[in-house]
Amino acid sequence: MLTIGIAVVRVVLGAFVAAHGVQKLTHFWGGGGLAASTKEFQDDGFVGGKFTAFAAGGVQVAGGTLLIAGFLTPLASAMVIGPMVVATTVKAPVGFWSQDGGYEYPLFLALLGIGVAFTGPGAFSFDHATGLSAWYGQGAWSWVPPVAATAAGVFGGLGARVLLHRPALTTSRGRTL
Template sequence: MAIGLLILRVVLGAFVATHGIQKATHLWGGGGLEASSAEFRADGFVGGKVTAFIASSTQITAGVALVAGLLTPLASAGVIAVMGIATIVKLGHGFWSQNGGYEYPLFLTALGVAVAWTGPGLLSLDGAFGLSGFWVTGVSIAATLAGIVGAAGTYLVLHRRTRITEGTAR
């Protein structure tokens, strides 16, 4: 079980962290904060570079923490929040990713929830510090709810209610 949890944490954390690095920089085909700001504006978000920086830094921090298995409940909440927002944004495009849908971000969100409920495992920094045995239902619920509330709150605060179409506000 420890090896399985290690693989789950490392793969999820690496995917999320590198996606955040792409948002913040030009590494691995990333467009940097300018392109991320434009993408967020196109998706209906306000805040420009600040929003892009918050999203990318949350992904990088949560991803690296998951890889290390450090403060895993907080890392899980970060993944749930960031990927939950991506899921919400893509709902209007249908399910499948090849059509711009929510398939992939929903999958990563679900993996974040899975880690929130399984814990980091013994092969983690949390395990080395004796925190992996501290996993109780309350911690899992708190991490999951923090991620959901973080996603919903961020969406409600930063997403525009109006769409600009052909120069006219609706």
């Protein structure tokens, strides 16, 4: 039963994050496409224009797809954690609850990404089928891949925030960031 539970959490998290990335890049599933995502990032005080929007959406699509497959799971987890850390920091000034525009949802997804990093891909995964999971889930060093994935995601997200965000910008929504 645990094997099924791990697969369900991993696949659902991957699907949610990948779909969110697809929305950033296209008009599928109600997405505004790259132009709308570029404007949203600029309104939130980020520089980089289309590159920033494309990178965010692309990382979400790639990380989510890898999670769905259960392939390169530590990397996939980091690719989910990073953008959700950025989103959490952007929404933090608004408050916790998502219904008010807060950081509840991206924090939840980031924490699920950390959980998947620590549980591993499970038996129903490409990592397991190819033997890759043996490299990052056993023995005295089994803590290294999940800790590395978590650190890469958290510090990668915070690094992107520091590099690409200009707090002195005032958004078109009237907020000073």
